Amino acid sequence: MAPLQILRYPDPRLRTRAQPVGEVTEEIRELVGDMFATMYAAPGVGLSASQVDVHKRIIVVDVSKERNDPHAFINPEIEIIGGTQLLEEGCLSIPGFYETVSRADRIHVRALDEHGEPFSLEAEGFLSVCIQHECDHLEGKLFVDYLSNLKRGRIRKKLAKQQREERVRR
Ligand code: GNR
Ligand code: NI
Numbered sequence: 607m608a609p610l611q612i613l614r615y616p617d618p619r620l621r622t623r624a625q626p627v628g629e630v631t632e633e634i635r636e637l638v639g640d641m642f643a644t645m646y647a648a649p650g651v652g653l654s655a656s657q658v659d660v661h662k663r664i665i666v667v668d669v670s671k672e673r674n675d676p677h678a679f680i681n682p683e684i685e686i687i688g689g690t691q692l693l694e695e696g697c698l699s700i701p702g703f704y705e706t707v708s709r710a711d712r713i714h715v716r717a718l719d720e721h722g723e724p725f726s727l728e729a730e731g732f733l734s735v736c737i738q739h740e741c742d743h744l745e746g747k748l749f750v751d752y753l754s755n756l757k758r759g760r761i762r763k764k765l766a767k768q769q770r771e772e773r774v775r776r
Pocket of ligand 2: 696697743
């Protein structure tokens with residue numbers, strides 16, 4: 607399992623809509639392993655394949671305190687059950703910026719696991735937010751898209767500048 611490089615906003619590749627996984631092969635399982643390695647190294651509570659520039663519908667999540675409860679979701683489908691919650695979100699692709707986002711609270715998720723077996727679960731609270739945040743990535747959507755144009759523009763400018771400066775230094 608090797609950590610992969612994470613794309614950073616405003617990289618246009620983060621706007622790619624991911625394609626469904628046709629068959630859960632050994633290659634997909636290797637990618638899932640690399641995604642877990644990337645998420646734990648970052649460290650983050652979730653990661654989408656989109657963020658490592660692989661535009662397939664795969665997300666991984668571990669919201670446990672002990673970092674020992676990994677879940678992979680392949681071709682995830684979310685159905686909103688109800689409620690709303692406000693939570694301060696961050697994103698490994700938007701380092702250093704945290705903003706409150708309003709999302710559904712209770713959701714039902716259907717997906718395939720890394721063996722290609724269908725499963726479903728109900729989530730609420732932080733797990734629900736994480737799954738919604740990751741599924742947004744698969745649509746090319748980022749949490750900053752829920753902010754005002756002004757706020758998003760400021761974040762975009764700061765990160766673009768940081769990355770220009772990093773490229774000069776390297
Ligand atoms: O590590 C992460 N933390 C987080 C905190 C609040 C809401 C969502 C997240 S997901 C984020 C990792 C990430 O960017 N996944 O795409
Ligand atoms: Ni993210």
